[in-house]
Amino acid sequence: MERQPLFDNAKFAAVALVVCAHTWMPLLEKNRTVGAVVLTIAAFSMPVFIVLCGYFSRPRTGRPQVDGGRLISQLVVPYLVFQLLYNLVGMALEQDLQPIRLLEPRWLTWFLLSLLIWRLSVPLWTALRHPLPIAVLVAAGSGAVHAYPAELALGRTLGFLPWFVLGLVLRPRHFELLRHRTVRALAPFGLLSAFAAIWLAYPKLLNTAWVEYTETAAQLGVGYPVWLAVKAALGLLSLVAAASFLALLPAGRQRWTSLGAASLYVYLLHGLPLKLLQASGVYHARSLQHSWTALPVYGGFALGLAVLLSLPVSVRLFGPLVQPPVGRLLLRAPAPDATPADRPAPRAGTAVPPPPGTPRPAPVRH
Structure with missing residues (x-):
């Protein structure tokens, strides 16, 4: 079944910007404009990446809402692999000899653990009449606690929860609205407005902890009402920027569309080269001290890294890490991916086959 190019375009573009944001993070202190650019993208x-994960986690006909085999093969085992790998790399590069704690995500592994929790909660959200407002209330209430525990990436799991639930409630017609000519014409102004607002708020009201959902009001040193107001404003800006970003993406197949199928490879693997880059001291190079030199140089490196990790040769090489062969651990192999948006609609007058396992009706005897 043919994949929809828009979603592959969106997945690659979103994960490429995530790599750019992570690569640019050491440049935040260069000046106000560079800091605003990095925080806007972050x-x-x-x-956007999480919304797409929620959209493709919607219940599908003929498949359980929580597919244990898929969760084990796609999230649990890769989480354990990269949790161990990133801890070992941290010990080598940072001389961090703390014991490995499986429930305390290291670097990028928080996303796999959070996604596992979100997917396990899908039956809860699909049973509610208005899941998105409730998810927003859960995220808003999370800032009132004194501090998030290190386990389960709880700050990010609760903070990003509304974005995942938003993906669950979206339908193809909502993405079609973003293709309207007026929406696409206004999209650049949406991104510029978000940048301008963040530029005005940086650095007094905003830092990386706000956009990474890692700290509560007490940890940020502000009152809960202030935390709530800033979070609400930032959430609205992020929503406008995300919608504008998706509206500007091409809906048709491009030369780079196929790279979107390997977005998880890019996300999980890009942390290792970045840690090596930071350890090398290149961020302190005199030739890259000017922000307007460093921004495009590191941005070009990030985009090149995202493309490289998306290529078929990288998928074959790193497949055992990102998608470990765990078939023998499962009762049966997980069904292949097939999203409702990718399935062609049945033609008029064509009978729709029943889901697997449906008993056939007995023949009528005359």
Whole structure:
């Protein structure tokens, strides 16, 4: 079944911007404009990625809402692999000899653990009449606690929860609205407005903890009402920027569309080269001290890294890490991916086959 190019375009573009944001993070202190650029991209790139994860986690005909085999093969085992890998790399590069704690995500592994929790909660959200407002209330209430525990990436799991639930409630017609000529014409102004607002708020009201959902009001040193107001404003800006970003993407197949199928490879693997880059001291190079030199140089490196990790040769090489062969651990192999948006609609007058396992009706005897 043919995949829809728009979603592959969106997945690759979003994960490429995530790599750019992570690569640019050491440049935040260069000046106000560079800091605003980095935080603007960080504010909407990860939410877009999570919305798409929620959209493709919607219940499908003929498949259980929680598919244990898929969760084990796609999330649990890769989480354990990369949790161990990133801990070992951290010990080598940072001389961090703390014991490995499986429930305390290291670097990028928080996303796999959070996604596992979100997917396990899908039956809960699909049973509610108005799941999105409730998810927003859960995220809003999470800032009132004194501090998030290190386990389960709880701050990010609760903070990004509304974006995942938003993906669950979206339908193809909502994405079609973003293709309207007026929406696409206004999209650049949406991104510029988000940048301008973040530029005005940076650095007094905003830092990386706000856009990464890692700290509560007490940890940020502000009152809960202030935390709630800033979070609400930032969430609205992120929503406008995310919608504008999706509206500007091409809906048709491009030369780079196929790279979107390997977005998880890019996300999980890009942390290792970045840690090596930071350890090399290149961020302190005199030739890259000017922000307008460093921004395009590191941005070009990030985009090149995202493309490289998306290529078929990288998928074959790193497949055992990102998608470990765990078939023998499962009762049966997980069904292949097939999203409702990718399935062609049946033609008029064509009988729709029943789901697997449906008993056939007895023949009528005359």
